[in-house]
Structures are given as structure tokens and as C-alpha cells.
Amino acid sequence: MVTNPMRIRGKRTVNKFILGFAVLIPLLAAANDDKPDIARLIADNQLQISLTRQTPKSTIARQAVILQIEVATNRWFSRGTQINKFHLDNAVVLPFDGAAFNSSRMIDGVTWAIQSREITLYPLVQGDFNIPAIDVFVSVNTEEYGVVEGNWQSAPLSFYVSQPKQLALVDHYVVTEKFKVQIDSDFDRSASYQIGDSVTQTVKISAQQVPAMMLPELIDPDIEGINIYSEAPVLNDQRQRGEFSSSRSQTRTLVFEQAGDYQIPAQTFYYWDPERSALQKKKLAGFSVTIATDPTQRPVSEKNQQLIPVETIPWTMIIITSVVLLLLVVALKFRQQLRKFYRTVTRQQRRHYRRDYISACHEERYRQASEYLYQFLRTGKAHYPTLQDYFPMQPQRTYLQELFALAYDINEPNPNKKLVTRGRFARRKMLSLLHPRAMPESNNRESMEILQLNPRD
Structure with a gap:
């Protein structure tokens, strides 16, 4: 049997390629096992990550709180950094998808590349706030291992928010x-x-x-x-x-x-x-x-009328007509006052506000419902500058906070339960706000002292 020399050489080449590939796979696996992660780079002082608060520690409700995350590498960034979103109750957290601030700094005679990102949030109420661990994605280019990527988590951060009287x-x-x-x-x-x-x-x-x-x-x-x-x-x-x-x-x-x-x-x-x-x-x-009034409207000119003998004039009809005309003139002249008097006697406007408030609650237009409720209460006997002043007692004050949460898409503080920002306003709570409960006399005096600290127009 004669063997083809070309076929023998081809088989030898394939065998060498397979053998080389088999040797390369373990080497690549070993190299990947030795490749460090983000925590290793931090431990080896090749990467530094910090979370600091840029605003003063004394914070009041609705004041901006600015946090800065700074990532520094002794080489350069590959895909940079990115902060994963997080949620904080009773606070507005601004989006932080914007461009990062890039700079450099000399550390022990070596130039480090630095990338900083800011997180701005606004606590809406008084109390303690606990920011959860913030997850940060980091991608850097190392000298020995090439691109190293991974996530880093900050330690939780707590602070207190106050509210002046x-x-x-x-x-x-x-x-x-x-x-x-x-x-x-x-x-x-x-x-x-x-x-x-x-x-x-x-x-x-x-x-x-x-x-x-x-x-x-x-x-x-x-x-x-x-x-x-x-x-x-x-x-x-x-x-x-x-x-x-x-x-x-x-x-x-x-x-x-x-x-x-x-x-x-x-x-x-x-x-x-x-x-x-x-x-x-x-x-x-x-x-x-x-x-x-519209100047284009002109009174209709009187037509010439035939004179009627005195003895045939219907005096009774003339007197009745004159009285009716007089009443019409008085009604036209004082129509605004009569309309206001009618509303006062029949409480028409108050009934309209009540109807609009209930309708807005049923249709989940809670912002308009809050306005109608305030107008309804203003037409009653008590007159207060704000809607909250009408509800000094629980549970009605909590009901009002729930209505505000639905109207303005924020949570208000509640010592008993956590409010939700989506849903329907219960009918019993809606009807309860139409009949505010009065505060005891001792609490009234305390509220008047607070009002003196904050005079209103």
C-alpha cells in the first residue's frame, strides 16, 4: 500500500495545532483565575473609592443634600464609572446619569486619574434618614491584567433632618x-x-x-x-x-x-x-x-305712540307695569348684591365646592380635590390661612396627609403606618374631611403661639 506524503504532513500539522490548543486552555484559565477584582485593586492600592457628604451636616426639610463618589486609579479608566439607582422614602432623588467630572492628582509621586459623580437628594420631612449601600460600577485599565471591571458598594449613611418652628x-x-x-x-x-x-x-x-x-x-x-x-x-x-x-x-x-x-x-x-x-x-x-358693559349695545329708540284719552287709560295696568319695571331696574342695578345674597342664604357656592371635591376624589384628581376642600371649608364659619389648620386632631390630620401624598406624589410622615403614593382615597376618609374636628382650648393657645412666630398676610 502506497501512502501519500502530503496527507501525512497534513495530519501532523493538525495534531500539533490540537496539542498547542490543549496546552493554551489551562494557561488561559490560570491567567483568569489570577486576574484581580475591584476589591483586590483597592487592597493593592491601585484603586481608591470614597463617598463623602459635600453639604453641611445640619439639614432642614426640603434642603439639598449632596453626596460625592470619587474613584481614583493609578492607570486610566476603561468604561468609567456608573452609579446604580436607589430609592429613599420621603425624599426626592435627582437623576445622576449625567457626565462625570474628570481630573487628576499626584499621589506619592504618581499621577492618578480621578472621576467624580454627585448625588443630590431632597428630604421632604423631618426625621432620620438612612441611605442604603450605594452600588457603583467601575471599569479601569490596569498595567498587568488589562481591563478590570466590577461593582463596589458604599457603607450605609445616616443623617437627621430638622424643621424650624x-x-x-x-x-x-x-x-x-x-x-x-x-x-x-x-x-x-x-x-x-x-x-x-x-x-x-x-x-x-x-x-x-x-x-x-x-x-x-x-x-x-x-x-x-x-x-x-x-x-x-x-x-x-x-x-x-x-x-x-x-x-x-x-x-x-x-x-x-x-x-x-x-x-x-x-x-x-x-x-x-x-x-x-x-x-x-x-x-x-x-x-x-x-x-x-359692551358699548355696541344701544337702547332701542322709543316709537311714536298715539295719545290715549285720559278716561280710557287703564290705571291699574299702568301701576302694575310700573311696579314690575321698577323691580326689574332695582334687580339689574343690584344684581351682584342680590346674587351674593342668594348664595349666602342658599349656600350655593359651598354646595358646589362640596360636590366638586367629592367628584374630584372619585376621579382621582386629588390635587383639584385638595383645592376644592379648602374652598369648601373657607365658606364655613372658621377661616384659616392654610388647609392644615382645619385639621389639628387625629385621625383627620393623617387623612389630609394621605390626600396630599396622592395629590403631590410624595409620602408624608405617619407614626402608625407607611403611606403609599399611588391608589384611591377611601370614601370614609374623604367624607370625614368635610367635617373637621375642633382642637381643645389648651392646644388652640399653643397653635396661636406658633402662628405668632410665622405671621401670614
């Missing part, structure tokens, strides 16, 4: 050193406004170290005879040279539908200045306007 009865406030309210309006005090005319206002609220979602809203007054159309607010958050600022711009148009004298109320915005440790306020000025 001056803020106890303030419904909404922000914590900032710079707070500004600007208005652009086409209202002209010297102009003569008539039915069908309108006034457009654009109100811009801006602040530093406050996200736009936490800035106060522009409240539209409920005035009969004026229809208000509000556009969706424009929210803007921006960072420039390390400074975080935001703004909320909202435009509304007031259309005058009835003649009369109107007063557009002012609105006060509160903010806490941490530099001065004082409660400050900015006021959006109101204005008054008189709406005249």
Missing part, C-alpha cells in the same frame, strides 16, 4: 439662598376694559439648588365673571460651572365675561434662607380692574 404652618416652601419671582403682563391700568377683553400674565419663578419640580405653583383664583385659561408650566433645570439652578414658567389668560369691579388677589411664595436661618417671602402682586 417658623415652617410648621407653611404649606409649601423651598430652601434656597436665591429665590426670584418675575411677571410679564400686558395689563394696563389706564386702559378701559370691556366684556370679552383679556389680560395675559407670564410668571417665572426661579431658584438655586432647587429642582424645578419642587418650585411652587401659580394658583388661579376662582372669580365669577372671569374665566382663567392656564397653559402647562415650562420646567427647566440647568447646571453651569457647578451651580445648579431651575425655573418654572407659567402663562395664564384672564378673560372678562361679565361687567363689574374685580380684584385679582396677590399670591405669596415662601422660602427658607439657610444663610440667614430665616423665613423669607416673595409676593406676586395682584390688581383691580373695572369691566364696562
Whole structure:
């Protein structure tokens, strides 16, 4: 039998390749077993990771708390760093998907590459806060082992949030050193406004170290005879040279539908200045306007009438007609007062607020429900500056906090149970808030002392 020399050489080449591959596999496996992880790089002083708090330790509710995670390597980064999201009850945690801050530093004569990321959160209530372990992804390029990737976890961090007494009865406030309210309006005090005319206002609220979602809203007054159309607010958050600022711009148009004298109320915005440790306020000025009747409407001219002999004049009909006309004139002249008197006697507006409040709760429009509830209670015997003042007693105060949690998508403190930010408002709680319970006399005196610390307009 004759053997082909070319076939023999081919078999030998294949056998050598298989043998070499078999030897290489254990070597690769051994190399992978020796490749360090993130913890090993930290232990070998090739990687440093730290979590520090950049803001003062004394924090009040709604004040920014800034944490900084710094990763340093004696080589360079491969895919960089990334912070995994976490949840913190009763707090707003801003997204931290933005670009990291890159720098370098000399450590023991060696230049280290540094990458820093910030976490900004806003605790909303007074109490203890426990930040869980934060998971950080790190990818670096080492000299000996190439790219090394893995996760690092920080130690849990705890801090306490306080609330000054001056803020106890303030419904909404922000914590900032710079707070500004600007208005652009086409209202002209010297102009003569008539039915069908309108006034457009654009109100811009801006602040530093406050996200736009936490800035106060522009409240539209409920005035009969004026229809208000509000556009969706424009929210803007921006960072420039390390400074975080935001703004909320909202435009509304007031259309005058009835003649009369109107007063557009002012609105006060509160903010806490941490530099001065004082409660400050900015006021959006109101204005008054008189709406005249439509000048195009002219009285119909009287037609010439044939004279009727005195003896044939129906005096009874004339007297009755005169009395009816007189009553009509009086009714037209004093229609606003009569309408107000009718509402006072029949409590029409109060019934409307009650109906709108129940309807808004059923339809899960909880923010409007809170406004209707406040208007309903304001038409009663008691008049308080805030909705919380009507409910000094439990469990109604807890019910109100649950309604606020559903309306503004935040959790409020509850010593008995954890509130949820999604769901329906129980019917019994909804009806209970229509009948506030009075506070004992001793507690009333204490509330008046707090109000003296925080006077309202």
C-alpha cells in the first residue's frame, strides 16, 4: 500500500495545532483565575473609592443634600464609572446619569486619574434618614491584567433632618439662598376694559439648588365673571460651572365675561434662607380692574305712540307695569348684591365646592380635590390661612396627609403606618374631611403661639 506524503504532513500539522490548543486552555484559565477584582485593586492600592457628604451636616426639610463618589486609579479608566439607582422614602432623588467630572492628582509621586459623580437628594420631612449601600460600577485599565471591571458598594449613611418652628404652618416652601419671582403682563391700568377683553400674565419663578419640580405653583383664583385659561408650566433645570439652578414658567389668560369691579388677589411664595436661618417671602402682586358693559349695545329708540284719552287709560295696568319695571331696574342695578345674597342664604357656592371635591376624589384628581376642600371649608364659619389648620386632631390630620401624598406624589410622615403614593382615597376618609374636628382650648393657645412666630398676610 502506497501512502501519500502530503496527507501525512497534513495530519501532523493538525495534531500539533490540537496539542498547542490543549496546552493554551489551562494557561488561559490560570491567567483568569489570577486576574484581580475591584476589591483586590483597592487592597493593592491601585484603586481608591470614597463617598463623602459635600453639604453641611445640619439639614432642614426640603434642603439639598449632596453626596460625592470619587474613584481614583493609578492607570486610566476603561468604561468609567456608573452609579446604580436607589430609592429613599420621603425624599426626592435627582437623576445622576449625567457626565462625570474628570481630573487628576499626584499621589506619592504618581499621577492618578480621578472621576467624580454627585448625588443630590431632597428630604421632604423631618426625621432620620438612612441611605442604603450605594452600588457603583467601575471599569479601569490596569498595567498587568488589562481591563478590570466590577461593582463596589458604599457603607450605609445616616443623617437627621430638622424643621424650624417658623415652617410648621407653611404649606409649601423651598430652601434656597436665591429665590426670584418675575411677571410679564400686558395689563394696563389706564386702559378701559370691556366684556370679552383679556389680560395675559407670564410668571417665572426661579431658584438655586432647587429642582424645578419642587418650585411652587401659580394658583388661579376662582372669580365669577372671569374665566382663567392656564397653559402647562415650562420646567427647566440647568447646571453651569457647578451651580445648579431651575425655573418654572407659567402663562395664564384672564378673560372678562361679565361687567363689574374685580380684584385679582396677590399670591405669596415662601422660602427658607439657610444663610440667614430665616423665613423669607416673595409676593406676586395682584390688581383691580373695572369691566364696562359692551358699548355696541344701544337702547332701542322709543316709537311714536298715539295719545290715549285720559278716561280710557287703564290705571291699574299702568301701576302694575310700573311696579314690575321698577323691580326689574332695582334687580339689574343690584344684581351682584342680590346674587351674593342668594348664595349666602342658599349656600350655593359651598354646595358646589362640596360636590366638586367629592367628584374630584372619585376621579382621582386629588390635587383639584385638595383645592376644592379648602374652598369648601373657607365658606364655613372658621377661616384659616392654610388647609392644615382645619385639621389639628387625629385621625383627620393623617387623612389630609394621605390626600396630599396622592395629590403631590410624595409620602408624608405617619407614626402608625407607611403611606403609599399611588391608589384611591377611601370614601370614609374623604367624607370625614368635610367635617373637621375642633382642637381643645389648651392646644388652640399653643397653635396661636406658633402662628405668632410665622405671621401670614
